[in-house]
Amino acid sequence: MAVWSGLAMNYGHFDPHNPYNPVTVAADLALLKSLGVTKLRIASPPYDSADMANGKTLTQQALALGFYVIIGTTTGTALVDLAKFIEFETYCTSDLLPWCQSQTNANLEVHLGNEESLHTAGGGMTRPEVIARLQTLATTAQGIYTYGKISTTDVSTYISEWVSAGKGDFDYLSFNCYSVGPVSIRAQADAIVAGFGANGYISEWGTPHGYQDYYSEEIWRQITRKQVDAMIASGIADAYYFTYKDGSFGLITDGWALKTSTDNFRPVISTLFGLREWFTGYPNTSVNRSASTARANTPERSNTPVRTTY
Numbered sequence: 114m115a116v117w118s119g120l121a122m123n124y125g126h127f128d129p130h131n132p133y134n135p136v137t138v139a140a141d142l143a144l145l146k147s148l149g150v151t152k153l154r155i156a157s158p159p160y161d162s163a164d165m166a167n168g169k170t171l172t173q174q175a176l177a178l179g180f181y182v183i184i185g186t187t188t189g190t191a192l193v194d195l196a197k198f199i200e201f202e203t204y205c206t207s208d209l210l211p212w213c214q215s216q217t218n219a220n221l222e223v224h225l226g227n228e229e230s231l232h233t234a235g236g237g238m239t240r241p242e243v244i245a246r247l248q249t250l251a252t253t254a255q256g257i258y259t260y261g262k263i264s265t266t267d268v269s270t271y272i273s274e275w276v277s278a279g280k281g282d283f284d285y286l287s288f289n290c291y292s293v294g295p296v297s298i299r300a301q302a303d304a305i306v307a308g309f310g311a312n313g314y315i316s317e318w319g320t321p322h323g324y325q326d327y328y329s330e331e332i333w334r335q336i337t338r339k340q341v342d343a344m345i346a347s348g349i350a351d352a353y354y355f356t357y358k359d360g361s362f363g364l365i366t367d368g369w370a371l372k373t374s375t376d377n378f379r380p381v382i383s384t385l386f387g388l389r390e391w392f393t394g395y396p397n398t399s400v401n402r403s404a405s406t407a408r409a410n411t412p413e414r415s416n417t418p419v420r421t422t423y
Contacts, residue, residue, distance in 0.1 A: 116386045117341060119351045121152035123317060125171055127358035127374075130156075132167050135174060141357065141372070142178050148386045150180075154316060154353045156362050157185035157227045160204040164362075169212060176218055183264070183316075183353075184213065185224025187232065190363070194236040198243075201226075202250050210257040222262040224316075225250055228289060230271050240274060248281030255282050266316040269301045276308035285309075287316035289355075293326055294336060295343035302347035315344070315352040323369035324379065330395060334384040341385065354385065 122145060125133070145153075153175050158164035165186060172184045186209055188201045205225050213223045226247055230240050247265050254263050264285035267275060272288055280286045286309050292298035298318060305313040320326045320336060327333050344352050360366035360374055367373045371382040377397045383390045392399055 116149035116388075117345055119344070119349060120150065120341070120385070121154065121351050121353040122150050123154045123156070123353050123356040124175075124358075125156035125168065126356045126360070126362045126364055127370075128361045130164065130167055130171075130361055133171050133174075138171065138174055139178075142175060142180070145357065146178065146180075148388070152181040152183075152351060152353070154183040154224075155185070157187050157224060158362070159189045160186045160201045160209075161189075165209075172221070173216070176216065176220060179220075181220045181222070183222045183224055184209075185227055185266070187227040188229055189232055191232060191234075192236040193229070193232045193238070195238055197236075198229075198233065198238060198246065202246070205250060206253055206257060210254050213258045214260065217260055219261050221260065222264055222285070223254070223258060224264055224266055224287075225254060225283075226265045226267075227316075228266065228268050230267050230274075240271065241278070244275065244278045248278070248283070251282040269304075272301065272304045272308060276304075280309060280312060285312050285314060287314045289317035290315050290352075291317070291319060291321045292340065293320055295339040298340050299343035299347055302344050302349040302352075306348050311350050314350045317355040318344070318352050319355045319369055325365075325368060330380045333379075334381045337381050338384050 124141070124145075155168050155172055155175070156164075158168060168184060172182050175182045186201070186205065188198055210223060213221055229243050229247065233243050251263055251265070262284040264283055264287055266287040266289060269288045269290045275286055288301065288305055290298055290301040292301070302315060305315065318340070320333070324330070324333050327336070354371075356364075356369050358372050358374075359368055359370045370379065371385070372378055375396065377395060378392060380390070380395060390400060
């Protein structure tokens with residue numbers, strides 16, 4: 114089975130990332146391109162983090178290789194109050210969006226926020242207030258960044274609230290969707306398609322804890338294949354797998370990773386991309402396939418006999 118055209122990839126959630134190693138990145142992106150991946154979502158640091166500069170460099174490297182790239186930022190991790198949210202808005206309008214405009218590249222999409230409904234919980238901001246402020250930010254952003262698309266992403270728990278509020282001036286709304294099986298992820302994808310059509314997509318997907326949900330490479334493979342089939346059946350436009358490599362940005366090492374910290378590939382990668390395996394086992398052992406045996410020429414056949422018509 115060939116790779117699903119809607120399959121995209123989250124990338125950049127690993128060390129070293131301060132800065133990223135350009136040689137490592139080039140090798141990773143060359144492989145992803147060879148697997149049929151054309152769209153990348155770069156790790157989204159907090160707006161006040163030094164990692165924003167590293168993410169911009171990574172974005173430029175991916176754009177130069179012809180990928181469609183999403184760059185984004187977020188308020189933080191928890192208890193974000195209104196004052197901090199305003200700082201986030203200011204960073205987006207004074208730094209991130211002008212920087213994106215300076216790239217003059219329609220293949221660059223900008224995420225304004227990632228799971229802000231969670232980050233602001235307990236910080237004094239209600240979800241309707243967060244959604245309304247993000248919609249206002251999108252309106253302002255459209256006057257600053259004119260080359261590519263503008264989006265935001267939230268957790269799938271709040272799809273219905275965004276459907277009720279509407280996408281406003283966002284070009285796209287995306288949601289992070291996790292499930293231990295295909296049924297729930299199909300329901301999430303269906304809700305996004307029903308609410309936003311081609312203007313909605315899945316910005317992160319997988320099982321909640323990756324391999325740790327099963328502690329079985331084979332079960333993880335099977336579940337992942339079923340999840341892909343479920344999303345294809347839903348008609349969702351794009352779904353960004355989480356993630357190619359991990360171990361930073363608050364993530365455990367080798368949890369969701371297709372490629373691990375030891376430079377081994379998890380067997381799920383061949384299932385995900387519908388490929389014949391080029392390795393066996395984990396750790397990987399390369400598959401050596403002997404050359405095909407030379408076949409004799411196809412023998413010539415006599416002319417088709419004349420059949421009498423009765």
